[in-house]
Amino acid sequence: MARTKRGRTALAGYLFLLPNLLGFLAFTLIPVVASLGLSFFEWDLFTPPKFVGLHNFTALLKDHDFWRYAFNTVFLMLTIPVNILGSLFLAMVMNQKLRGIVVFRTMYFLPTIVMGVGTYLLWRWIYNPDYGLINSIITHWFPRWLNDGISRLGVEWPPQWLTSVTWAKPALMFMTFWTVVGGYNMILFLAALQGVSPELYEAADIDGANRWQKFWAITWPLVSPTTFFVFTMSLIGGLQGGFDQAFVMTRGGPAGATTTISYYIYNHAFAWNHMGYAAAMAWVLFTAVFAATMLNWRFGGRVVHY
């Protein structure tokens, strides 16, 4: 009796799992294995695949464009600490008994929600060198001495933004800051701050600690698990990021200044039909993501105070 009941439960288990499992096998697990296999071949989808061993990987090491775009990817990730600190700051300001906090939270979250082709188009327009909002503000509201001073330093001013090799990356980074600063990370920090006992701050007040000391002695250590989590997730996202925005806003240009690894993979796979080479690159990216995660888990423990 017990045996048959267990058998029935097991059968039910497989049946409940089946639809999801089939999809998982067909569109995730088998493709992962297939792309690893593909990375040892040369294939343009028209002629039969040709086995080339490790050639795709060795070619990648010597591919100057690959390293340049890897540099771009890392450069664009330099906003991560700024974004995280911004989110923490916002969360700290919001973590008070204030009226209308939900309204502010909604406003701050809006860019995260609507991020996509719509907002990329919007920022293209904002960055328009002749009629865009930012250059209009720079030319009319910045004092003349400031504008003159900056141009005298030899900086391109007012910037041509997305069409300028110098300014395209900072432009995208600023847009990213606007998009994410009030988003997921801020919500997570807010939850972490709400878990900090107010008695700690009261005790610190009695000891005469100033705001700065309280931050370093109480807030920062107690939110460090969240900081750590958020940093890891941003790192993982950043390594794979940059395709959508660059495709809509700059097409990876000017002169490849905003092409990231994910964009380069797209080009090889879907624009130039280099399936094997693209698969090899995707696996290298995966390795980097994996390494970043492992490093974080391994060494994160030392800076995190629970």
Add this chain to the structure above:
Amino acid sequence: MKKFFSYVVLGCVGLFMLFPFLWMFSTSVKPAGDVFKSVDSPIKALVPGEVQWANYGKVYDTTQGMGGGFARWYLNSVLVAVVVTLGQVTTSACAAYAFSRLQFPGRDKLFLGYLGTMMIPGAVTMIPNFILMRKITDWLRVAAPFVNWDAPRVISLFGRTYDVGRLVGLDSYFALIVPVMFSAYGTFMLRQFFMSIPRDLEEAATIDGCGLFRIFTTIILPLSKPALATLGIFTFLGNWQSFYWPLIMLTQDSMKTLPLGLLSFMGLYSTQWTLLMAGSVMMILPMIVVFVIGQKWFISGIQMGALKG
């Protein structure tokens, strides 16, 4: 005093967040010539001198020739996002029930396999999946030659005909929907939630003679409404904006979803900023509505995922 200062900071940041949206909206209702007034001053750039709602109608009209245009892209986006959301929530909930409540050989190993793949970049699976969709019609033509796998299909509704793409492969609803309908993340999230539901109720129901399926539909699912709503909202918003996968699956204008439609619109009218902004407003408006309505679940969902992830 401290509160006043906080309000000033929060207000300034709020303005910074909303400013681009205001500019987007004001551009979208300006007469075409007025967009160049930003050369005169930023104020003139932000405040439309004359409000011209007709821009929105114009977007609709000018895209008509592009495979049905905005209305059609809207319809495609709604269809894809709704079906994918329903599919993901259903299959994830069933799998999560199996992983959290039912004993069967290999269960924990399978679950580890799910977890392990969540870290894999989309680019890794995207390439073989693209090849599959590209080649599937060739294989089916051999396997089942009695069906015409290559022909784009047309349906007639209310006396008009509509392209509905191919049955499978590139330029098909199948390609837009099915490969993204299964989510390891959703399964993981719902499993964590189901684990937190006390088992007493189920035990009582078992004694009353309830089967596993009825326990699932009458106890687990009703108790998990917040988690299901969270997953549903996440999935819907994510798919409404989905760009990369539809981009490589589609060539035909009539099959495009909003992000891609907007992109081709941009390609043709790259300097018509009033129209482009009107299109963008139309695209993001439903998301704002969904977000404001579902905000409560959304926020708690983020916190839940982080606490347990």
